[in-house]
Amino acid sequence: MPDVTFTVDGQTLTAPAGTLLIDACKASGIQIPAFCYYPGLSLQAACRMCVVRIEKAPKLQTACTTPVAEGMVVYSETPEIAQARKSTLELLLGNHPLDCPVCDAGGQCELQDMTFKYGAASSFYAEPKNHREEQKWSPTVYFDRPRCILCYRCIRMCGEGMDVYALGIQNRGSSAVIAPNIPATQSEDGLAHLDCEECGMCIDVCPVGALTSDTYRYKTRPWEMNHVATVCTHCGDGCKTTLGVRATTDGSEIVRGDNRDKSGINGDFLCNKGRYGFDFANREDRITEPMLKQPDGTFKTVTWDEALLFTGTRLKDIRDTRGGKTIGVIGGNRLTNEEAYLLQKFARSVLGTNNIDHHRTADFVTLAAALRDHRDRFASQHDNETAKAILLIGGDPTNQAPLTAWNLRTNVRLNRAKLYVANHAHIKLHRQAKSFLEIAPYGYGAIAAYLSGDDGAASSAATDIEKLAHFRDALKAEPELLILVGSELRAGDLRALIAYGLTLPNTKFALIGDYVNAHGAADMGLLPDLLPGYAPVVADHDYTAEYGEHFPTEPGLNLLQIFDAAQTGDLAALYIVNANPVARFSIDPATLANTFIVIHEMFLTETARLADVIFPAANLYEKSGSVVNSYGDLQLVKKAADRAGVRTDLELLVRVADRMGAEIRKLVPFGKRASTGLRADLGQTRGVQSGEADRHAVWLTANNLEPKLSPFDPFAVLDEIQRLVPGYDLLRLQLLSGNDQHLAPQAPADLIQIDETRRDLVLPADDTLFTSGTLGRYSPKLVELQLKYAHEPVGIPAD
Amino acid sequence: MSTVSESIFTPATAERFDKLVTIYPVPRSALVPMLLYAQDDLGYVSDAAVAEIAHRLNLLELDVRNVLSYYSMLRTKPAGKFNIQVCTNISCMIVGGYDILSHCQKRLGIGHKGVTADGEFSLEEVECIGACCWAPAMQVNYDFHDNLTVEKVDSILDDYAAGRGQDVK
Ligand code: SF4
Ligand code: SF4
Ligand code: SF4
Ligand code: FES
Ligand code: FES
Numbered sequence: 008m009p010d011v012t013f014t015v016d017g018q019t020l021t022a023p024a025g026t027l028l029i030d031a032c033k034a035s036g037i038q039i040p041a042f043c044y045y046p047g048l049s050l051q052a053a054c055r056m057c058v059v060r061i062e063k064a065p066k067l068q069t070a071c072t073t074p075v076a077e078g079m080v081v082y083s084e085t086p087e088i089a090q091a092r093k094s095t096l097e098l099l100l101g102n103h104p105l106d107c108p109v110c111d112a113g114g115q116c117e118l119q120d121m122t123f124k125y126g127a128a129s130s131f132y133a134e135p136k137n138h139r140e141e142q143k144w145s146p147t148v149y150f151d152r153p154r155c156i157l158c159y160r161c162i163r164m165c166g167e168g169m170d171v172y173a174l175g176i177q178n179r180g181s182s183a184v185i186a187p188n189i190p191a192t193q194s195e196d197g198l199a200h201l202d203c204e205e206c207g208m209c210i211d212v213c214p215v216g217a218l219t220s221d222t223y224r225y226k227t228r229p230w231e232m233n234h235v236a237t238v239c240t241h242c243g244d245g246c247k248t249t250l251g252v253r254a255t256t257d258g259s260e261i262v263r264g265d266n267r268d269k270s271g272i273n274g275d276f277l278c279n280k281g282r283y284g285f286d287f288a289n290r291e292d293r294i295t296e297p298m299l300k301q302p303d304g305t306f307k308t309v310t311w312d313e314a315l316l317f318t319g320t321r322l323k324d325i326r327d328t329r330g331g332k333t334i335g336v337i338g339g340n341r342l343t344n345e346e347a348y349l350l351q352k353f354a355r356s357v358l359g360t361n362n363i364d365h366h367r368t369a370d371f372v373t374l375a376a377a378l379r380d381h382r383d384r385f386a387s388q389h390d391n392e393t394a395k396a397i398l399l400i401g402g403d404p405t406n407q408a409p410l411t412a413w414n415l416r417t418n419v420r421l422n423r424a425k426l427y428v429a430n431h432a433h434i435k436l437h438r439q440a441k442s443f444l445e446i447a448p449y450g451y452g453a454i455a456a457y458l459s460g461d462d463g464a465a466s467s468a469a470t471d472i473e474k475l476a477h478f479r480d481a482l483k484a485e486p487e488l489l490i491l492v493g494s495e496l497r498a499g500d501l502r503a504l505i506a507y508g509l510t511l512p513n514t515k516f517a518l519i520g521d522y523v524n525a526h527g528a529a530d531m532g533l534l535p536d537l538l539p540g541y542a543p544v545v546a547d548h549d550y551t552a553e554y555g556e557h558f559p560t561e562p563g564l565n566l567l568q569i570f571d572a573a574q575t576g577d578l579a580a581l582y583i584v585n586a587n588p589v590a591r592f593s594i595d596p597a598t599l600a601n602t603f604i605v606i607h608e609m610f611l612t613e614t615a616r617l618a619d620v621i622f623p624a625a626n627l628y629e630k631s632g633s634v635v636n637s638y639g640d641l642q643l644v645k646k647a648a649d650r651a652g653v654r655t656d657l658e659l660l661v662r663v664a665d666r667m668g669a670e671i672r673k674l675v676p677f678g679k680r681a682s683t684g685l686r687a688d689l690g691q692t693r694g695v696q697s698g699e700a701d702r703h704a705v706w707l708t709a710n711n712l713e714p715k716l717s718p719f720d721p722f723a724v725l726d727e728i729q730r731l732v733p734g735y736d737l738l739r740l741q742l743l744s745g746n747d748q749h750l751a752p753q754a755p756a757d758l759i760q761i762d763e764t765r766r767d768l769v770l771p772a773d774d775t776l777f778t779s780g781t782l783g784r785y786s787p788k789l790v791e792l793q794l795k796y797a798h799e800p801v802g803i804p805a806d
Numbered sequence: 807m808s809t810v811s812e813s814i815f816t817p818a819t820a821e822r823f824d825k826l827v828t829i830y831p832v833p834r835s836a837l838v839p840m841l842l843y844a845q846d847d848l849g850y851v852s853d854a855a856v857a858e859i860a861h862r863l864n865l866l867e868l869d870v871r872n873v874l875s876y877y878s879m880l881r882t883k884p885a886g887k888f889n890i891q892v893c894t895n896i897s898c899m900i901v902g903g904y905d906i907l908s909h910c911q912k913r914l915g916i917g918h919k920g921v922t923a924d925g926e927f928s929l930e931e932v933e934c935i936g937a938c939c940w941a942p943a944m945q946v947n948y949d950f951h952d953n954l955t956v957e958k959v960d961s962i963l964d965d966y967a968a969g970r971g972q973d974v975k
Binding site: 172173174175176177178179186188190192193 | 853866867868869871872875876882
């Protein structure tokens with residue numbers, strides 16, 4: 008739209024016609040107070056805090072509903088306006104409990120700030136305050152009615168933003184009250200409750216402390232925490248979550264997770280897992296000391312020296328006597344890129360094996376191969392915000408990738424994006440779909456074939472064949488299309504779908520994987536046949552010169568073959584980092600009876616119980632590094648919490664390699680820059696002040712110094728990744744400043760997979776809103792929510 | 807829009823509802839009339855009525871309850887057979903509306919929104935019922951009684967108690 012010019016407080020401003028005055032002012036640094044206005048949601052004009060004087064208008068006007076107009080003359084802060092706002096505040100405070108000293112919002116409350124600014128010091132309201140007890144609406148949401156200022160933000164957020172519509176308003180006037188969707192008359196305990204997605208978005212947008220979370224309420228004061236912005240460890244969307252941490256006697260614990268400054272890739276959004284699903288880290292029963300399995304099958308805690316020496320000696324012995332090919336390595340989906348890279352390098356250059364794999368939740372290998380000549384076709388999470396048309400085939404983002412679902416809903420709502428959904432199930436996003444196509448059971452292969460032009464596949468692709476034809480025609484007519492693919496499609500089917508997509512103009516692709524760094528695990532070469540950057544083991548590549556004498560030239564065994572080898576007695580050792588394959592792939596424990604197993608773990612999982620050595624591992628919230636989400640958006644992970652006794656996987660790998668006699672400087676290129684002459688400890692070994700090493704590292708970097716002074720510094724590994732891995736042409740400053748950047752793998756032309764046909768190598772995670780693999784089972788809050796929602800939420804209409 | 811196979815309402819009301827949803831550009835416009843008819847039918851708007859109306863209009867029950875709770879003339883609990891609404895708004899107040907109200911309270915032994923033990927009468931204090939010219943006024947179910955005095959109220963209530971009220975349902 009054309010720009011219009013107008014004046015605010017004597018300043019001449021321009022903004023596109025149609026811009027709301029409040030937004031236009033904000034863009035120019037003029038802040039207009041607002042309680043009810045929330046960008047992106049419908050307009051409410053309920054609070055009257057945003058009133059401004061517009062020349063020629065008889066009364067004060069609400070800036071949140073007034074579009075800018077040519078020649079408009081506005082005053083945003085005059086004695087008249089201050090008086091009006093002061094009176095508004097006086098009314099709002101009429102029945103407000105003013106329990107700020109104990110209120111969760113105290114110190115971060117918009118009502119408090121406004122009262123401070125406009126000083127509504129005296130009140131004519133002499134009646135006694137009308138107190139109501141706090142109500143527990145759900146395992147995560149509490150409501151304190153007297154604190155509510157009836158701004159309707161929560162209702163609109165839950166309805167328009169989340170498409171859940173679990174909150175409403177009842178009664179009217181001074182008795183008006185926010186109400187959840189299960190009325191007292193219909194609940195077992197006679198109290199009102201919520202049946203919803205438990206995302207906490209209503210709490211997030213509440214300008215006061217009327218909505219609070221079970222996790223954080225009455226725990227601490229906002230200024231008593233350190234706030235560390237890092238990446239959520241759960242699904243593959245990669246939201247930025249800010250963890251509030253405070254010191255404890257044995258480290259520092261996480262007190263809350265929230266979307267503090269909305270500066271992340273997730274914008275306004277965070278789901279329940281990113282908000283509340285950190286509590287596994289604080290559990291008392293975490294493993295905090297190295298343990299060795301005793302002949303009687305019990306575990307004995309031992310010193311670090313003993314555990315490391317024992318492990319190093321055994322592994323070296325196995326490598327030297329039985330050969331690297333009898334060793335298997337399985338990595339996790341929640342390692343940083345640096346750890347995943349180092350794990351495969353440790354496997355290939357120290358253990359001497361290519362038997363490396365991880366739980367693949369989506370077929371990133373096929374994606375990289377199919378798009379190897381089209382690096383511009385990898386979609387970013389941000390494409391979901393702006394794409395004009397989207398094809399979602401398979402998957403259920405609402406459950407598996409909540410940020411993706413949020414972005415799609417928002418894009419449809421605000422930009423009228425056209426969403427095409429093809430799925431075997433009536434996933435919730437079909438409510439936003441322009442067109443929904445029901446895929447026949449097991450029809451994903453057929454639909455890929457049909458879309459590519461094989462009309463013979465029609466009958467096995469969809470139940471409604473006529474609709475199928477229209478669907479294909481509609482897609483063909485789109486001038487640009489974002490194609491999101493669920494894990495139902497993999498290997499040959501996925502390849503066919505991408506080949507079809509490439510025949511359409513301006514298409515981009517992304518796979519819906521699961522877990523924070525599943526994509527990174529594939530990119531970093533936790534694969535038996537492919538090196539970091541999808542370089543085939545068997546082809547020419549730069550790694551030969553780097554990985555030393557033990558580096559095998561033949562591709563190794565994949566995850567399933569590793570366990571087959573164990574079955575036949577050909578697996579002498581198995582090194583597992585942060586994964587639980589025994590439970591995930593239903594492995595019979597007897598299979599592993601004669602295998603020496605080393606694991607890095609937080610808890611005694613099914614796999615850990617079978618191990619001979621358990622190293623107490625840190626989780627993602629206790630380490631630094633980088634991760635890439637399902638879309639290939641790279642972000643910085645910052646150390647927030649700490650637990651005495653645990654070590655990062657990076658450090659553990661270096662220490663084990665050291666005890667195997669490996670040359671550490673070859674494994675991690677640290678402290679190489681002799682020119683600066685720096686040699687110092689960065690704080691990693693200096694106690695528990697969380698984030699110290701990060702802050703120091705950022706400071707050093709900002710001052711053009713080289714912070715990679717320790718073999719445990721993830722940035723030293725990142726140096727090597729950047730140097731060797733095709734496609735990881737990242738910008739350091741972007742990373743350090745906490746921004747996301749989109750990377751596209753650059754697979755070599757001769758990428759050959761050994762197992763093109765084995766679809767079972769990809770095992771969909773099938774996580775839902777309240778589950779998160781093995782880790783989710785150790786989160787008390789997620790478990791509580793799973794139990795509550797053992798059925799479908801009723802708040803969401805079926806159609 | 808959906809019609810309902812096993813309606814909880816009387817056949818006449820159910821039929822009326824089937825029609826109501828069809829006559830507005832947006833079906834949810836039928837919500838307020840439906841709530842009123844439902845109340846006439848059942849004496850109050852029950853949870854089952856909320857569920858059926860939500861279903862008929864393709865709304866969430868929560869939406870229905872949001873509207874239902876807004877209007878003070880809609881009830882979610884049964885009222886008496888004769889629901890007495892005494893106006894105490896300004897015109898009535900000036901000429902003794904509160905005397906009428908407290909007389910009713912004393913005679914029936916119930917307060918605002920109360921129901922007598924035998925379920926015959928219920929009492930409400932309401933805002934203007936549009937009979938200001940003949941204040942003080944009250945309404946019993948859908949009937950108006952105006953120019954009230956305490957004695958007149960007694961005889962009106964006697965009539966209802968004896969089954970002689972005009973609007974005996
Ligand atoms: S889904 Fe639940 S937690 Fe999320 S905004 Fe709605 S009521 Fe709040
Ligand atoms: S609960 Fe909070 S967000 Fe909801 S209306 Fe009240 S003040 Fe606004
Ligand atoms: S959408 Fe995914 S990444 Fe974002 S908070 Fe939820 S689980 Fe974490
Ligand atoms: S922000 Fe404008 S009326 Fe509330
Ligand atoms: S004030 Fe009582 S009827 Fe109008």
